[in-house]
Amino acid sequence: MNAVLAQIRNLRVNLGGRSILNGIDADLLRNKITALIGLNGSGKTTLLRALIRECPFQGEVKFFCGHDHSHHRPEHIGYVPQRLSLDARLPLTVREFFALALQRRPLFLGVSAKVAKRAAELLARVGAGHLLNRPVAKLSGGEMQRVLLSLALEPQPELLLLDEPAAGIDFADQAPFYDLLGRINRERQVTILIVSHDLSVVSEHAHHVLCLQNGTIVCQGPPGDVLTQEAISRTFGAGKKVYAHLHDDGTACDHNHSHGHGHSHGH
Ligand SMILES: Nc1ncnc2c1ncn2[C@@H]1O[C@H](COP(=O)(O)OP(=O)(O)O)[C@@H](O)[C@H]1O
Ligand SMILES: [Mg+2]
Structure with missing residues:
Protein backbone atom coordinates (compact mmCIF):
# COMPACT_ATOMS: atom_id res chain seq x y z
CA MET A 1 0.00 0.00 0.00
CA ILE A 77 -9.49 15.98 -9.70
CA GLY A 78 -12.19 18.00 -7.95
CA TYR A 79 -11.47 21.72 -7.73
CA VAL A 80 -13.24 24.38 -5.73
CA PRO A 81 -11.74 27.73 -6.76
CA GLN A 82 -10.85 30.59 -4.47
CA ARG A 83 -13.62 32.76 -5.84
CA LEU A 84 -16.22 32.44 -8.49
CA SER A 85 -17.87 35.67 -9.45
CA LEU A 86 -21.07 35.08 -11.32
CA ASP A 87 -23.06 37.83 -12.96
CA ALA A 88 -25.96 38.44 -10.57
CA ARG A 89 -28.30 38.44 -13.57
CA LEU A 90 -27.29 34.92 -14.61
CA PRO A 91 -30.74 33.38 -15.07
CA LEU A 92 -29.90 29.86 -13.91
CA THR A 93 -31.20 27.86 -11.02
CA VAL A 94 -28.90 25.51 -9.13
CA ARG A 95 -30.70 22.61 -10.86
CA GLU A 96 -29.82 24.09 -14.27
CA PHE A 97 -26.27 24.82 -13.14
CA PHE A 98 -25.92 21.09 -12.38
CA ALA A 99 -27.51 20.21 -15.72
CA LEU A 100 -24.80 22.20 -17.52
CA ALA A 101 -22.19 20.08 -15.81
CA LEU A 102 -23.93 16.69 -15.80
CA GLN A 103 -26.12 16.33 -18.85
CA ARG A 104 -25.18 16.05 -22.49
CA ARG A 105 -28.29 17.47 -24.01
CA PRO A 106 -28.60 21.24 -24.39
CA LEU A 107 -30.18 23.13 -21.56
CA PHE A 108 -32.87 24.66 -23.79
CA LEU A 109 -34.42 21.19 -23.91
CA GLY A 110 -34.83 21.38 -20.16
CA VAL A 111 -33.28 19.48 -17.27
CA SER A 112 -33.76 15.73 -17.61
CA ALA A 113 -35.54 13.99 -14.75
CA LYS A 114 -32.46 11.81 -14.24
CA VAL A 115 -30.15 14.80 -13.88
CA ALA A 116 -32.59 16.61 -11.58
CA LYS A 117 -32.67 13.54 -9.32
CA ARG A 118 -28.87 13.24 -9.39
CA ALA A 119 -28.45 16.94 -8.59
CA ALA A 120 -30.78 16.58 -5.61
CA GLU A 121 -28.80 13.56 -4.35
CA LEU A 122 -25.44 15.30 -4.77
CA LEU A 123 -26.65 18.44 -3.02
CA ALA A 124 -28.13 16.41 -0.17
CA ARG A 125 -24.72 14.85 0.44
CA VAL A 126 -23.32 18.26 1.33
CA GLY A 127 -26.37 19.38 3.28
CA ALA A 128 -27.63 21.65 0.50
CA GLY A 129 -30.66 19.83 -0.90
CA HIS A 130 -32.84 22.86 -0.24
CA LEU A 131 -30.87 24.94 -2.77
CA LEU A 132 -32.02 23.03 -5.85
CA ASN A 133 -34.45 25.61 -7.19
CA ARG A 134 -32.63 28.74 -6.08
CA PRO A 135 -31.07 31.18 -8.60
CA VAL A 136 -27.39 30.28 -8.62
CA ALA A 137 -26.20 33.88 -8.86
CA LYS A 138 -28.09 34.82 -5.68
CA LEU A 139 -26.52 32.21 -3.41
CA SER A 140 -24.55 33.33 -0.38
CA GLY A 141 -20.82 32.60 -0.32
CA GLY A 142 -21.33 29.54 1.88
CA GLU A 143 -24.20 28.19 -0.23
CA MET A 144 -22.15 28.60 -3.40
CA GLN A 145 -19.19 26.78 -1.82
CA ARG A 146 -21.45 23.81 -1.04
CA VAL A 147 -22.80 23.74 -4.59
CA LEU A 148 -19.26 23.86 -6.00
CA LEU A 149 -18.13 21.23 -3.51
CA SER A 150 -20.92 18.84 -4.50
CA LEU A 151 -20.01 19.30 -8.19
CA ALA A 152 -16.33 18.75 -7.42
CA LEU A 153 -17.24 15.42 -5.79
CA GLU A 154 -18.96 14.11 -8.94
N1 LIG B 1 -1.03 34.67 -14.76
C1 LIG B 1 -0.10 35.29 -14.02
N2 LIG B 1 0.85 36.08 -14.58
C2 LIG B 1 1.80 36.67 -13.86
N3 LIG B 1 1.89 36.55 -12.52
C3 LIG B 1 0.99 35.79 -11.89
C4 LIG B 1 -0.06 35.12 -12.59
N4 LIG B 1 -0.81 34.44 -11.70
C5 LIG B 1 -0.25 34.68 -10.49
N5 LIG B 1 0.81 35.49 -10.61
C6 LIG B 1 1.66 35.95 -9.50
O1 LIG B 1 2.16 34.81 -8.84
C7 LIG B 1 2.30 35.07 -7.46
C8 LIG B 1 1.58 33.98 -6.69
O2 LIG B 1 0.18 34.10 -6.92
P1 LIG B 1 -0.85 33.08 -6.28
O3 LIG B 1 -0.48 31.70 -6.67
O4 LIG B 1 -2.21 33.56 -6.65
O5 LIG B 1 -0.57 33.28 -4.72
P2 LIG B 1 -1.48 32.94 -3.45
O6 LIG B 1 -2.60 32.06 -3.91
O7 LIG B 1 -0.54 32.27 -2.50
O8 LIG B 1 -1.96 34.24 -2.91
C9 LIG B 1 1.74 36.46 -7.22
O9 LIG B 1 2.81 37.36 -7.13
C10 LIG B 1 0.91 36.71 -8.45
O10 LIG B 1 0.87 38.08 -8.73
MG1 LIG C 1 -4.63 32.25 -3.80
Missing part, protein backbone atom coordinates in the same frame (compact mmCIF):
# COMPACT_ATOMS: atom_id res chain seq x y z
CA ASN A 2 1.52 3.24 -1.16
CA ALA A 3 0.70 5.93 1.38
CA VAL A 4 1.49 8.67 -1.14
CA LEU A 5 -1.23 9.61 -3.63
CA ALA A 6 0.78 12.27 -5.44
CA GLN A 7 4.46 13.03 -5.51
CA ILE A 8 5.47 16.55 -6.50
CA ARG A 9 9.13 16.91 -7.43
CA ASN A 10 11.04 20.04 -8.39
CA LEU A 11 7.89 21.69 -9.68
CA ARG A 12 8.62 25.07 -11.21
CA VAL A 13 6.24 27.65 -12.65
CA ASN A 14 7.16 30.86 -14.49
CA LEU A 15 4.46 33.40 -15.23
CA GLY A 16 4.88 36.74 -16.94
CA GLY A 17 8.65 36.31 -16.94
CA ARG A 18 8.76 35.74 -13.17
CA SER A 19 9.53 32.59 -11.26
CA ILE A 20 6.40 31.92 -9.17
CA LEU A 21 7.14 28.40 -7.93
CA ASN A 22 10.78 27.43 -7.77
CA GLY A 23 11.27 23.77 -7.10
CA ILE A 24 8.38 22.44 -5.02
CA ASP A 25 8.94 19.03 -3.42
CA ALA A 26 5.90 17.70 -1.59
CA ASP A 27 3.84 14.57 -1.09
CA LEU A 28 0.07 14.39 -0.88
CA LEU A 29 -0.84 11.55 1.46
CA ARG A 30 -3.54 9.13 0.37
CA ASN A 31 -6.92 9.61 2.10
CA LYS A 32 -5.51 12.40 4.24
CA ILE A 33 -6.13 16.11 4.48
CA THR A 34 -3.10 18.21 3.56
CA ALA A 35 -3.23 21.94 4.29
CA LEU A 36 -1.28 24.46 2.25
CA ILE A 37 -0.47 27.64 4.13
CA GLY A 38 1.50 30.75 3.24
CA LEU A 39 1.25 34.49 2.77
CA ASN A 40 -0.83 36.02 -0.01
CA GLY A 41 1.23 35.92 -3.18
CA SER A 42 3.37 32.98 -2.04
CA GLY A 43 2.04 30.79 -4.88
CA LYS A 44 -0.69 28.64 -3.27
CA THR A 45 -3.28 29.12 -6.02
CA THR A 46 -0.60 28.64 -8.67
CA LEU A 47 0.35 25.28 -7.14
CA LEU A 48 -3.28 24.12 -7.22
CA ARG A 49 -3.63 25.30 -10.82
CA ALA A 50 -0.49 23.39 -11.79
CA LEU A 51 -1.95 20.23 -10.23
CA ILE A 52 -5.05 20.50 -12.43
CA ARG A 53 -2.83 21.42 -15.39
CA GLU A 54 -4.37 24.83 -15.82
CA CYS A 55 -0.93 26.34 -15.59
CA PRO A 56 2.21 25.21 -17.43
CA PHE A 57 4.95 23.84 -15.20
CA GLN A 58 8.27 22.05 -15.27
CA GLY A 59 9.19 19.18 -13.00
CA GLU A 60 7.15 16.15 -12.01
CA VAL A 61 3.71 15.51 -10.59
CA LYS A 62 3.27 11.75 -10.31
CA PHE A 63 0.06 10.15 -9.08
CA PHE A 64 -0.42 6.61 -7.81
CA CYS A 65 -4.06 5.88 -8.63
CA GLY A 66 -6.27 2.93 -9.48
CA HIS A 67 -6.80 -0.21 -7.41
CA ASP A 68 -3.12 -1.16 -7.61
CA HIS A 69 -1.86 2.45 -7.59
CA SER A 70 -0.26 1.96 -11.00
CA HIS A 71 -2.08 4.77 -12.80
CA HIS A 72 0.10 7.85 -12.87
CA ARG A 73 -2.63 10.18 -14.11
CA PRO A 74 -5.77 10.71 -12.01
CA GLU A 75 -9.10 10.29 -13.76
CA HIS A 76 -10.69 13.16 -11.94
CA PRO A 155 -17.57 11.83 -10.18
CA GLN A 156 -15.66 10.84 -7.06
CA PRO A 157 -12.24 12.49 -7.45
CA GLU A 158 -8.93 10.92 -6.55
CA LEU A 159 -7.95 14.33 -5.20
CA LEU A 160 -10.09 17.25 -4.03
CA LEU A 161 -8.49 20.72 -4.16
CA LEU A 162 -10.03 23.56 -2.17
CA ASP A 163 -8.64 27.08 -2.44
CA GLU A 164 -9.54 29.09 0.66
CA PRO A 165 -13.03 27.60 0.64
CA ALA A 166 -14.11 29.41 3.78
CA ALA A 167 -13.13 32.86 2.54
CA GLY A 168 -16.67 33.70 1.47
CA ILE A 169 -18.41 31.97 4.35
CA ASP A 170 -19.80 33.67 7.44
CA PHE A 171 -17.79 32.79 10.50
CA ALA A 172 -20.67 30.87 12.09
CA ASP A 173 -20.92 28.62 9.02
CA GLN A 174 -17.22 27.85 8.83
CA ALA A 175 -17.00 25.14 11.48
CA PRO A 176 -19.86 23.10 9.93
CA PHE A 177 -18.19 23.46 6.52
CA TYR A 178 -14.88 22.11 7.81
CA ASP A 179 -16.69 19.33 9.70
CA LEU A 180 -18.34 18.42 6.39
CA LEU A 181 -14.93 18.26 4.69
CA GLY A 182 -13.62 16.05 7.50
CA ARG A 183 -16.59 13.73 7.07
CA ILE A 184 -16.13 13.54 3.28
CA ASN A 185 -12.46 12.72 3.82
CA ARG A 186 -13.18 9.95 6.33
CA GLU A 187 -16.34 8.40 4.95
CA ARG A 188 -15.58 8.60 1.24
CA GLN A 189 -11.81 8.32 1.45
CA VAL A 190 -11.15 11.42 -0.59
CA THR A 191 -7.65 12.85 -0.46
CA ILE A 192 -7.91 16.59 0.14
CA LEU A 193 -5.50 19.48 -0.41
CA ILE A 194 -6.86 22.64 1.14
CA VAL A 195 -5.52 26.18 1.17
CA SER A 196 -6.41 27.78 4.46
CA HIS A 197 -5.34 30.83 6.41
CA ASP A 198 -6.90 29.64 9.60
CA LEU A 199 -4.30 27.85 11.69
CA SER A 200 -6.84 26.64 14.23
CA VAL A 201 -8.69 24.92 11.40
CA VAL A 202 -5.44 23.52 10.07
CA SER A 203 -4.41 22.13 13.45
CA GLU A 204 -7.84 20.62 14.00
CA HIS A 205 -8.50 19.08 10.59
CA ALA A 206 -5.26 18.59 8.65
CA HIS A 207 -3.04 15.51 8.89
CA HIS A 208 -0.18 17.12 6.98
CA VAL A 209 0.85 20.74 6.45
CA LEU A 210 2.84 22.36 3.64
CA CYS A 211 4.26 25.83 4.31
CA LEU A 212 4.90 27.86 1.20
CA GLN A 213 7.05 30.96 1.16
CA ASN A 214 7.97 32.82 -2.01
CA GLY A 215 7.37 29.80 -4.19
CA THR A 216 9.31 27.37 -2.00
CA ILE A 217 8.14 24.84 0.59
CA VAL A 218 9.97 25.91 3.74
CA CYS A 219 8.56 23.21 6.00
CA GLN A 220 6.16 20.29 5.87
CA GLY A 221 4.95 17.68 8.30
CA PRO A 222 2.19 16.89 10.79
CA PRO A 223 0.48 19.98 12.27
CA GLY A 224 1.99 19.32 15.68
CA ASP A 225 5.48 19.64 14.19
CA VAL A 226 4.79 22.42 11.71
CA LEU A 227 2.56 24.80 13.64
CA THR A 228 5.26 25.96 15.98
CA GLN A 229 6.02 29.63 16.37
CA GLU A 230 9.46 29.07 14.86
CA ALA A 231 8.12 27.39 11.71
CA ILE A 232 5.32 29.90 11.40
CA SER A 233 7.86 32.71 11.59
CA ARG A 234 9.85 31.05 8.81
CA THR A 235 6.72 30.78 6.69
CA PHE A 236 5.27 34.19 7.32
CA GLY A 237 8.43 36.15 8.02
CA ALA A 238 10.35 36.61 11.24
CA GLY A 239 9.63 39.66 13.31
CA LYS A 240 6.05 39.79 12.15
CA LYS A 241 3.42 39.11 14.71
CA VAL A 242 1.71 36.89 12.26
CA TYR A 243 -1.01 35.00 14.02
CA ALA A 244 -2.36 36.59 17.14
CA HIS A 245 -4.30 33.39 17.70
CA LEU A 246 -1.21 31.30 18.25
CA HIS A 247 -0.29 30.78 21.88
CA ASP A 248 3.32 31.20 22.90
CA ASP A 249 3.74 27.44 22.85
CA GLY A 250 2.72 27.44 19.20
CA THR A 251 -0.62 25.72 19.60
CA ALA A 252 -3.56 27.30 17.90
CA CYS A 253 -6.66 28.42 19.72
CA ASP A 254 -10.08 29.45 18.52
CA HIS A 255 -9.76 33.05 17.62
CA ASN A 256 -12.80 34.75 16.25
CA HIS A 257 -11.04 36.70 13.54
CA SER A 258 -12.93 38.67 10.96
CA HIS A 259 -14.50 36.62 8.24
CA GLY A 260 -14.45 37.39 4.56
CA HIS A 261 -11.70 37.13 2.04
CA GLY A 262 -8.26 38.53 2.45
CA HIS A 263 -8.10 39.12 6.16
CA SER A 264 -4.65 40.32 6.91
CA HIS A 265 -1.84 38.21 8.29
CA GLY A 266 -0.39 41.14 10.06
CA HIS A 267 -2.98 41.69 12.73
Whole structure:
Protein backbone atom coordinates (compact mmCIF):
# COMPACT_ATOMS: atom_id res chain seq x y z
CA MET A 1 0.00 0.00 0.00
CA ASN A 2 1.52 3.24 -1.16
CA ALA A 3 0.70 5.93 1.38
CA VAL A 4 1.49 8.67 -1.14
CA LEU A 5 -1.23 9.61 -3.63
CA ALA A 6 0.78 12.27 -5.44
CA GLN A 7 4.46 13.03 -5.51
CA ILE A 8 5.47 16.55 -6.50
CA ARG A 9 9.13 16.91 -7.43
CA ASN A 10 11.04 20.04 -8.39
CA LEU A 11 7.89 21.69 -9.68
CA ARG A 12 8.62 25.07 -11.21
CA VAL A 13 6.24 27.65 -12.65
CA ASN A 14 7.16 30.86 -14.49
CA LEU A 15 4.46 33.40 -15.23
CA GLY A 16 4.88 36.74 -16.94
CA GLY A 17 8.65 36.31 -16.94
CA ARG A 18 8.76 35.74 -13.17
CA SER A 19 9.53 32.59 -11.26
CA ILE A 20 6.40 31.92 -9.17
CA LEU A 21 7.14 28.40 -7.93
CA ASN A 22 10.78 27.43 -7.77
CA GLY A 23 11.27 23.77 -7.10
CA ILE A 24 8.38 22.44 -5.02
CA ASP A 25 8.94 19.03 -3.42
CA ALA A 26 5.90 17.70 -1.59
CA ASP A 27 3.84 14.57 -1.09
CA LEU A 28 0.07 14.39 -0.88
CA LEU A 29 -0.84 11.55 1.46
CA ARG A 30 -3.54 9.13 0.37
CA ASN A 31 -6.92 9.61 2.10
CA LYS A 32 -5.51 12.40 4.24
CA ILE A 33 -6.13 16.11 4.48
CA THR A 34 -3.10 18.21 3.56
CA ALA A 35 -3.23 21.94 4.29
CA LEU A 36 -1.28 24.46 2.25
CA ILE A 37 -0.47 27.64 4.13
CA GLY A 38 1.50 30.75 3.24
CA LEU A 39 1.25 34.49 2.77
CA ASN A 40 -0.83 36.02 -0.01
CA GLY A 41 1.23 35.92 -3.18
CA SER A 42 3.37 32.98 -2.04
CA GLY A 43 2.04 30.79 -4.88
CA LYS A 44 -0.69 28.64 -3.27
CA THR A 45 -3.28 29.12 -6.02
CA THR A 46 -0.60 28.64 -8.67
CA LEU A 47 0.35 25.28 -7.14
CA LEU A 48 -3.28 24.12 -7.22
CA ARG A 49 -3.63 25.30 -10.82
CA ALA A 50 -0.49 23.39 -11.79
CA LEU A 51 -1.95 20.23 -10.23
CA ILE A 52 -5.05 20.50 -12.43
CA ARG A 53 -2.83 21.42 -15.39
CA GLU A 54 -4.37 24.83 -15.82
CA CYS A 55 -0.93 26.34 -15.59
CA PRO A 56 2.21 25.21 -17.43
CA PHE A 57 4.95 23.84 -15.20
CA GLN A 58 8.27 22.05 -15.27
CA GLY A 59 9.19 19.18 -13.00
CA GLU A 60 7.15 16.15 -12.01
CA VAL A 61 3.71 15.51 -10.59
CA LYS A 62 3.27 11.75 -10.31
CA PHE A 63 0.06 10.15 -9.08
CA PHE A 64 -0.42 6.61 -7.81
CA CYS A 65 -4.06 5.88 -8.63
CA GLY A 66 -6.27 2.93 -9.48
CA HIS A 67 -6.80 -0.21 -7.41
CA ASP A 68 -3.12 -1.16 -7.61
CA HIS A 69 -1.86 2.45 -7.59
CA SER A 70 -0.26 1.96 -11.00
CA HIS A 71 -2.08 4.77 -12.80
CA HIS A 72 0.10 7.85 -12.87
CA ARG A 73 -2.63 10.18 -14.11
CA PRO A 74 -5.77 10.71 -12.01
CA GLU A 75 -9.10 10.29 -13.76
CA HIS A 76 -10.69 13.16 -11.94
CA ILE A 77 -9.49 15.98 -9.70
CA GLY A 78 -12.19 18.00 -7.95
CA TYR A 79 -11.47 21.72 -7.73
CA VAL A 80 -13.24 24.38 -5.73
CA PRO A 81 -11.74 27.73 -6.76
CA GLN A 82 -10.85 30.59 -4.47
CA ARG A 83 -13.62 32.76 -5.84
CA LEU A 84 -16.22 32.44 -8.49
CA SER A 85 -17.87 35.67 -9.45
CA LEU A 86 -21.07 35.08 -11.32
CA ASP A 87 -23.06 37.83 -12.96
CA ALA A 88 -25.96 38.44 -10.57
CA ARG A 89 -28.30 38.44 -13.57
CA LEU A 90 -27.29 34.92 -14.61
CA PRO A 91 -30.74 33.38 -15.07
CA LEU A 92 -29.90 29.86 -13.91
CA THR A 93 -31.20 27.86 -11.02
CA VAL A 94 -28.90 25.51 -9.13
CA ARG A 95 -30.70 22.61 -10.86
CA GLU A 96 -29.82 24.09 -14.27
CA PHE A 97 -26.27 24.82 -13.14
CA PHE A 98 -25.92 21.09 -12.38
CA ALA A 99 -27.51 20.21 -15.72
CA LEU A 100 -24.80 22.20 -17.52
CA ALA A 101 -22.19 20.08 -15.81
CA LEU A 102 -23.93 16.69 -15.80
CA GLN A 103 -26.12 16.33 -18.85
CA ARG A 104 -25.18 16.05 -22.49
CA ARG A 105 -28.29 17.47 -24.01
CA PRO A 106 -28.60 21.24 -24.39
CA LEU A 107 -30.18 23.13 -21.56
CA PHE A 108 -32.87 24.66 -23.79
CA LEU A 109 -34.42 21.19 -23.91
CA GLY A 110 -34.83 21.38 -20.16
CA VAL A 111 -33.28 19.48 -17.27
CA SER A 112 -33.76 15.73 -17.61
CA ALA A 113 -35.54 13.99 -14.75
CA LYS A 114 -32.46 11.81 -14.24
CA VAL A 115 -30.15 14.80 -13.88
CA ALA A 116 -32.59 16.61 -11.58
CA LYS A 117 -32.67 13.54 -9.32
CA ARG A 118 -28.87 13.24 -9.39
CA ALA A 119 -28.45 16.94 -8.59
CA ALA A 120 -30.78 16.58 -5.61
CA GLU A 121 -28.80 13.56 -4.35
CA LEU A 122 -25.44 15.30 -4.77
CA LEU A 123 -26.65 18.44 -3.02
CA ALA A 124 -28.13 16.41 -0.17
CA ARG A 125 -24.72 14.85 0.44
CA VAL A 126 -23.32 18.26 1.33
CA GLY A 127 -26.37 19.38 3.28
CA ALA A 128 -27.63 21.65 0.50
CA GLY A 129 -30.66 19.83 -0.90
CA HIS A 130 -32.84 22.86 -0.24
CA LEU A 131 -30.87 24.94 -2.77
CA LEU A 132 -32.02 23.03 -5.85
CA ASN A 133 -34.45 25.61 -7.19
CA ARG A 134 -32.63 28.74 -6.08
CA PRO A 135 -31.07 31.18 -8.60
CA VAL A 136 -27.39 30.28 -8.62
CA ALA A 137 -26.20 33.88 -8.86
CA LYS A 138 -28.09 34.82 -5.68
CA LEU A 139 -26.52 32.21 -3.41
CA SER A 140 -24.55 33.33 -0.38
CA GLY A 141 -20.82 32.60 -0.32
CA GLY A 142 -21.33 29.54 1.88
CA GLU A 143 -24.20 28.19 -0.23
CA MET A 144 -22.15 28.60 -3.40
CA GLN A 145 -19.19 26.78 -1.82
CA ARG A 146 -21.45 23.81 -1.04
CA VAL A 147 -22.80 23.74 -4.59
CA LEU A 148 -19.26 23.86 -6.00
CA LEU A 149 -18.13 21.23 -3.51
CA SER A 150 -20.92 18.84 -4.50
CA LEU A 151 -20.01 19.30 -8.19
CA ALA A 152 -16.33 18.75 -7.42
CA LEU A 153 -17.24 15.42 -5.79
CA GLU A 154 -18.96 14.11 -8.94
CA PRO A 155 -17.57 11.83 -10.18
CA GLN A 156 -15.66 10.84 -7.06
CA PRO A 157 -12.24 12.49 -7.45
CA GLU A 158 -8.93 10.92 -6.55
CA LEU A 159 -7.95 14.33 -5.20
CA LEU A 160 -10.09 17.25 -4.03
CA LEU A 161 -8.49 20.72 -4.16
CA LEU A 162 -10.03 23.56 -2.17
CA ASP A 163 -8.64 27.08 -2.44
CA GLU A 164 -9.54 29.09 0.66
CA PRO A 165 -13.03 27.60 0.64
CA ALA A 166 -14.11 29.41 3.78
CA ALA A 167 -13.13 32.86 2.54
CA GLY A 168 -16.67 33.70 1.47
CA ILE A 169 -18.41 31.97 4.35
CA ASP A 170 -19.80 33.67 7.44
CA PHE A 171 -17.79 32.79 10.50
CA ALA A 172 -20.67 30.87 12.09
CA ASP A 173 -20.92 28.62 9.02
CA GLN A 174 -17.22 27.85 8.83
CA ALA A 175 -17.00 25.14 11.48
CA PRO A 176 -19.86 23.10 9.93
CA PHE A 177 -18.19 23.46 6.52
CA TYR A 178 -14.88 22.11 7.81
CA ASP A 179 -16.69 19.33 9.70
CA LEU A 180 -18.34 18.42 6.39
CA LEU A 181 -14.93 18.26 4.69
CA GLY A 182 -13.62 16.05 7.50
CA ARG A 183 -16.59 13.73 7.07
CA ILE A 184 -16.13 13.54 3.28
CA ASN A 185 -12.46 12.72 3.82
CA ARG A 186 -13.18 9.95 6.33
CA GLU A 187 -16.34 8.40 4.95
CA ARG A 188 -15.58 8.60 1.24
CA GLN A 189 -11.81 8.32 1.45
CA VAL A 190 -11.15 11.42 -0.59
CA THR A 191 -7.65 12.85 -0.46
CA ILE A 192 -7.91 16.59 0.14
CA LEU A 193 -5.50 19.48 -0.41
CA ILE A 194 -6.86 22.64 1.14
CA VAL A 195 -5.52 26.18 1.17
CA SER A 196 -6.41 27.78 4.46
CA HIS A 197 -5.34 30.83 6.41
CA ASP A 198 -6.90 29.64 9.60
CA LEU A 199 -4.30 27.85 11.69
CA SER A 200 -6.84 26.64 14.23
CA VAL A 201 -8.69 24.92 11.40
CA VAL A 202 -5.44 23.52 10.07
CA SER A 203 -4.41 22.13 13.45
CA GLU A 204 -7.84 20.62 14.00
CA HIS A 205 -8.50 19.08 10.59
CA ALA A 206 -5.26 18.59 8.65
CA HIS A 207 -3.04 15.51 8.89
CA HIS A 208 -0.18 17.12 6.98
CA VAL A 209 0.85 20.74 6.45
CA LEU A 210 2.84 22.36 3.64
CA CYS A 211 4.26 25.83 4.31
CA LEU A 212 4.90 27.86 1.20
CA GLN A 213 7.05 30.96 1.16
CA ASN A 214 7.97 32.82 -2.01
CA GLY A 215 7.37 29.80 -4.19
CA THR A 216 9.31 27.37 -2.00
CA ILE A 217 8.14 24.84 0.59
CA VAL A 218 9.97 25.91 3.74
CA CYS A 219 8.56 23.21 6.00
CA GLN A 220 6.16 20.29 5.87
CA GLY A 221 4.95 17.68 8.30
CA PRO A 222 2.19 16.89 10.79
CA PRO A 223 0.48 19.98 12.27
CA GLY A 224 1.99 19.32 15.68
CA ASP A 225 5.48 19.64 14.19
CA VAL A 226 4.79 22.42 11.71
CA LEU A 227 2.56 24.80 13.64
CA THR A 228 5.26 25.96 15.98
CA GLN A 229 6.02 29.63 16.37
CA GLU A 230 9.46 29.07 14.86
CA ALA A 231 8.12 27.39 11.71
CA ILE A 232 5.32 29.90 11.40
CA SER A 233 7.86 32.71 11.59
CA ARG A 234 9.85 31.05 8.81
CA THR A 235 6.72 30.78 6.69
CA PHE A 236 5.27 34.19 7.32
CA GLY A 237 8.43 36.15 8.02
CA ALA A 238 10.35 36.61 11.24
CA GLY A 239 9.63 39.66 13.31
CA LYS A 240 6.05 39.79 12.15
CA LYS A 241 3.42 39.11 14.71
CA VAL A 242 1.71 36.89 12.26
CA TYR A 243 -1.01 35.00 14.02
CA ALA A 244 -2.36 36.59 17.14
CA HIS A 245 -4.30 33.39 17.70
CA LEU A 246 -1.21 31.30 18.25
CA HIS A 247 -0.29 30.78 21.88
CA ASP A 248 3.32 31.20 22.90
CA ASP A 249 3.74 27.44 22.85
CA GLY A 250 2.72 27.44 19.20
CA THR A 251 -0.62 25.72 19.60
CA ALA A 252 -3.56 27.30 17.90
CA CYS A 253 -6.66 28.42 19.72
CA ASP A 254 -10.08 29.45 18.52
CA HIS A 255 -9.76 33.05 17.62
CA ASN A 256 -12.80 34.75 16.25
CA HIS A 257 -11.04 36.70 13.54
CA SER A 258 -12.93 38.67 10.96
CA HIS A 259 -14.50 36.62 8.24
CA GLY A 260 -14.45 37.39 4.56
CA HIS A 261 -11.70 37.13 2.04
CA GLY A 262 -8.26 38.53 2.45
CA HIS A 263 -8.10 39.12 6.16
CA SER A 264 -4.65 40.32 6.91
CA HIS A 265 -1.84 38.21 8.29
CA GLY A 266 -0.39 41.14 10.06
CA HIS A 267 -2.98 41.69 12.73
N1 LIG B 1 -1.03 34.67 -14.76
C1 LIG B 1 -0.10 35.29 -14.02
N2 LIG B 1 0.85 36.08 -14.58
C2 LIG B 1 1.80 36.67 -13.86
N3 LIG B 1 1.89 36.55 -12.52
C3 LIG B 1 0.99 35.79 -11.89
C4 LIG B 1 -0.06 35.12 -12.59
N4 LIG B 1 -0.81 34.44 -11.70
C5 LIG B 1 -0.25 34.68 -10.49
N5 LIG B 1 0.81 35.49 -10.61
C6 LIG B 1 1.66 35.95 -9.50
O1 LIG B 1 2.16 34.81 -8.84
C7 LIG B 1 2.30 35.07 -7.46
C8 LIG B 1 1.58 33.98 -6.69
O2 LIG B 1 0.18 34.10 -6.92
P1 LIG B 1 -0.85 33.08 -6.28
O3 LIG B 1 -0.48 31.70 -6.67
O4 LIG B 1 -2.21 33.56 -6.65
O5 LIG B 1 -0.57 33.28 -4.72
P2 LIG B 1 -1.48 32.94 -3.45
O6 LIG B 1 -2.60 32.06 -3.91
O7 LIG B 1 -0.54 32.27 -2.50
O8 LIG B 1 -1.96 34.24 -2.91
C9 LIG B 1 1.74 36.46 -7.22
O9 LIG B 1 2.81 37.36 -7.13
C10 LIG B 1 0.91 36.71 -8.45
O10 LIG B 1 0.87 38.08 -8.73
MG1 LIG C 1 -4.63 32.25 -3.80
